Amino acid sequence: AQSVAQPEDQVNVAEGNPLTVKCTYSVSGNPYLFWYVQYPNRGLQFLLKYITGDNLVKGSYGFEAEFNKSQTSFHLKKPSALVSDSALYFCAVRDVDSNYQLIWGAGTKLIIKP
Amino acid sequence: DSGVTQTPKHLITATGQRVTLRCSPRSGDLSVYWYQQSLDQGLQFLIQYYNGEERAKGNILERFSAQQFPDLHSELNLSSLELGDSALYFCASSPRLAGDEQYFGPGTRLTVT
Numbered sequence: 001a002q003s004v005a006q007p008e009d010q011v012n013v014a015e016g017n018p019l020t021v022k023c024t025y026s027v028s029g030n031p032y033l034f035w036y037v038q039y040p041n042r043g044l045q046f047l048l049k050y051i052t053g054d055n056l057v058k059g060s061y062g063f064e065a066e067f068n069k070s071q072t073s074f075h076l077k078k079p080s081a082l083v084s085d086s087a088l089y090f091c092a093v094r095d096v097d098s099n100y101q102l103i104w105g106a107g108t109k110l111i112i113k114p
Numbered sequence: 115d116s117g118v119t120q121t122p123k124h125l126i127t128a129t130g131q132r133v134t135l136r137c138s139p140r141s142g143d144l145s146v147y148w149y150q151q152s153l154d155q156g157l158q159f160l161i162q163y164y165n166g167e168e169r170a171k172g173n174i175l176e177r178f179s180a181q182q183f184p185d186l187h188s189e190l191n192l193s194s195l196e197l198g199d200s201a202l203y204f205c206a207s208s209p210r211l212a213g214d215e216q217y218f219g220p221g222t223r224l225t226v227t
Contacts, residue, residue: 036216043118043204043206043219043220043221044218046215049214049215100213101159102214104159106156
């Protein structure tokens with residue numbers, strides 16, 4: 001069965017420092033991977049996706065994610081964190097066994113401190 | 115603004131009651147998804163409709179049902195409500211059956227007292 005894990009409930013980073021939000025996955029076949037962000041009192045917003053090609057995927061708001069097949073990971077990164085990046089981040093993988101639904105991670109709360 | 119609208123924004127009701135949540139997808143999107151987000155932040159997929167037909171079911175209770183109408187708007191019906199049904203309910207839409215890039219509405223916050 002496909003699955004996705006976000007091992008950290010919360011990540012704290014100082015403003016200006018690089019940030020990483022971790023995601024690991026388990027799928028049969030080629031993974032289709034996604035990151036979404038949820039700002040307070042808002043719906044989720046699509047950030048970026050990996051389907052194929054370059055292992056480094058660039059997305060919205062300066063975020064990027066690195067696909068690592070050998071480690072089955074898809075970590076979200078940003079070189080310099082902003083206070084406004086504070087939000088809830090969800091990793092997701094396409095479930096090829098279930099009509100291509102997205103399987104969602106539990107979410108990681110990112111807190112950027114000034 | 116994602117282009118997905120949900121009504122109402124807030125709903126307070128009593129246990130045992132029945133409510134209907136409404137969603138209008140982005141113009142041109144054929145897929146509609148319903149999610150429940152509990153206070154512990156988890157996002158649970160409930161159900162997907164594509165062009166009027168149910169295409170996938172997640173962890174949806176038998177007390178819950180949904181439908182998608184010919185104009186592609188969707189309604190989620192929650193009946194015999196329990197305290198544990200209090201949550202944020204999101205609707206999302208996407209243009210295709212495979213919901214890779216989903217566009218989420220602002221959600222309906224349901225409080226059952």
